[in-house]
Amino acid sequence: xxxxxxxxxxxxxxxxxxxxxxxxxxxxxxxxxxxxxxxxxxxxxxxxxxxxxxxxxxxxxxxxxxxxxxxxxxxxxxxxxxxxxxxxxxxxxxxxxxxxxxxxxxxxxxxxxxxxxxxxxxxxxxxxxxxxxxxxxxxxxxxxxxxxxxxxxxxxxxxxxxxxxxxxxxxxxxxxxxxxxxxxxxxxxxxxxxxxxxxxxxxxxxxxxxxxxxxxxxxxxxxxxxxxxxxxxxxxxxxxxxxxxxxxxxxxxxxxxxxxxxxxxxxxxxxxxxxxxxxxxxxxxxxxxxxxxxxxxxxxxxxxxxxxxxxxxxxxxxxxxxxxxxxxxxxxxxxx
Numbered sequence: 001x002x003x004x005x006x007x008x009x010x011x012x013x014x015x016x017x018x019x020x021x022x023x024x025x026x027x028x029x030x031x032x033x034x035x036x037x038x039x040x041x042x043x044x045x046x047x048x049x050x051x052x053x054x055x056x057x058x059x060x061x062x063x064x065x066x067x068x069x070x071x072x073x074x075x076x077x078x079x080x081x082x083x084x085x086x087x088x089x090x091x092x093x094x095x096x097x098x099x100x101x102x103x104x105x106x107x108x109x110x111x112x113x114x115x116x117x118x119x120x121x122x123x124x125x126x127x128x129x130x131x132x133x134x135x136x137x138x139x140x141x142x143x144x145x146x147x148x149x150x151x152x153x154x155x156x157x158x159x160x161x162x163x164x165x166x167x168x169x170x171x172x173x174x175x176x177x178x179x180x181x182x183x184x185x186x187x188x189x190x191x192x193x194x195x196x197x198x199x200x201x202x203x204x205x206x207x208x209x210x211x212x213x214x215x216x217x218x219x220x221x222x223x224x225x226x227x228x229x230x231x232x233x234x235x236x237x238x239x240x241x242x243x244x245x246x247x248x249x250x251x252x253x254x255x256x257x258x259x260x261x262x263x264x265x266x267x268x269x270x271x272x273x274x275x276x277x278x279x280x281x282x283x284x285x286x287x288x289x290x291x292x293x294x295x296x297x298x299x300x301x302x303x304x305x306x307x308x309x310x311x312x313x314x315x316x317x318x319x320x321x322x323x324x325x326x327x328x329x330x331x332x333x334x335x336x
Contacts, residue, residue, distance in 0.1 A: 010044070010065060011036065014110070017100060018048050018060055021112055025098045029054035042072040042230050047115065057115035058097065063108035072230040076101065079111040081206065081232050084158055090149025090275075092116075092225045116225040118217030122247065123262050125254045126214075133261025138221030140248065143213055144268045146223060147240055148275035151205040155234045162204045163235035169194050169289060175296040180306075182318060183299040186325045190292055193332050199282045207233045211240040212247040241272060242286035246294070253323040288331035295324035 015034040022029050029052035037045040037059070046060040061078065063069035069076070076099055085093045095114040102109045121129045123136055131139075169191070176187040208215070209231035217225045245265040250258050263271070273279055302317035314320060 011046070013107075014044070014046060014060065014062055017102075017110065018046075018112065021098050021100055022048070022050055022054055022058075025112075026050075026052060026054035028052045034060070043075050048112070055114065058112050059094065059115050060110060060112055062110040063102075063104065065108045066105050067108075069104050069109050074109075075111060076109045078229045078232070079113070081158065081229055082113065084206075085150070085153065088149060088153055091146050091153070092223060094225050094227070116217045116227075118219045118224040120214050120217060120227070122212060122214035123257070123259045124248055124250065124252055125256055128257045128259055131259065131261075133259070135221045135261070136259055137261040137263055139213060139216075139218045139223055140263050140268060141271050142221070142223045143211070143216060143244070144271040145275040146226065147208075147211055147244060148272050148277075150208065150226075151237045151240075151276060153206055155204055155206045158206070158234065160234040162201075163207075163233050164201045165236055165239075165286070165289070166195075166198050168235065168239065169198060169292075172289075172293050172296040175300055179296075179299040179303045183302055183321060185318070185322060186329075187292070187295065187299075187321075190288075190325045190328050190332075193329070194285070194289060194292060197285055197332065199285050201236050202238065204234050205237040207235050207237075207240050209233055209240070211244045214247070236286070237276075238280055238283055238286040239290070241269070241280050242283060242290045243293075244272075245269060245287065246290045251327070253320050253327075284331045284334050288328040291324045291328035291331065295321045295328070298324070 011034060015031060018034060019031045022031055029050055031048055032051050033049040035047045037047050043064060044062040048058045048060055050056060050058065061075045063073050063075045067073060079096045079099050082093050082096050085091050086095060094116050097112045099111040100109065121131065123129065173191050176184045176191065208226065208229065210228060215226065215228040216223045217227060245268060246252065248268055249265050269280065298314055298317050298321050301314055302312045305312040
């Protein structure tokens with residue numbers, strides 16, 4: 001009996017479209033295999049293996065079928081920022097080969113990009129990966145310098161609206177307003193203090209939105225590519241800086257290990273500031289905001305798990321939210 005597995009049908013449809021794209025881009029090339037890659041919820045990712053004049057491997061990003069390709073599902077928007085960064089000397093990214101706009105939502109947009117070797121690890125909040133200390137240190141410092149390189153690129157040609165610190169705060173205020181009260185204990189007070197002390201925005205830059213080692217492909221001491229551009233935006237440079245420091249903070253409430261060689265947040269900030277040629281003044285407010293942001297995101301995950309009647313993927317979500325909000329308040333007390 002023929003299979004009616006929707007996932008299989010989707011993979012078959014993707015393979016046919018990828019084969020056409022490959023043939024049109026590299027005359028005589030063929031797709032020999034297409035395998036789904038894990039990770040991500042806003043789009044589908046496949047590894048294409050090819051023969052002929054094409055590269056041996058390429059990565060395919062496809063918007064979810066049946067849904068409007070907007071916001072983080074807009075894969076062609078991701079391709080646009082990757083193209084803009086291709087010639088940036090300090091920001092390694094995959095090369096976009098070809099795009100197909102499809103006819104959404106039935107036939108989703110997709111693009112084909114280069115396959116980059118490497119591993120993605122989050123050293124502080126994952127179990128010890130066994131990466132040699134010198135290599136891990138070099139990767140982390142390289143990520144700090146690459147962030148400065150990203151922020152040196154003029155965002156104007158991308159013609160994106162600028163998100164202000166106040167608008168970023170409002171987004172997470174709204175998120176907390178949608179969750180049960182027990183998942184938002186202390187959030188209103190923290191949000192009020194953040195609103196009272198909202199800083200003036202700095203000159204806008206391209207933001208990755210989730211700048212951390214776990215969103216990079218690395219090997220040995222090198223960061224080979226920055227990936228996962230689903231939520232990129234244009235806004236204040238201190239947002240990405242503060243998020244990067246949060247994800248490397250030994251005091252992060254989700255910390256699992258403290259790997260040898262990992263630079264401290266202060267070392268990473270110093271490396272970033274030297275590469276950027278400027279100080280990140282007023283960073284304490286942004287360090288508070290990213291903790292408020294992660295607390296709100298955690299609350300949303302826990303709320304959605306309850307609605308589906310499944311166990312939350314985040315153990316002790318209420319405790320994690322409370323600790324993050326306490327840490328946010330501590331940062332606000334240190335603001336200058």
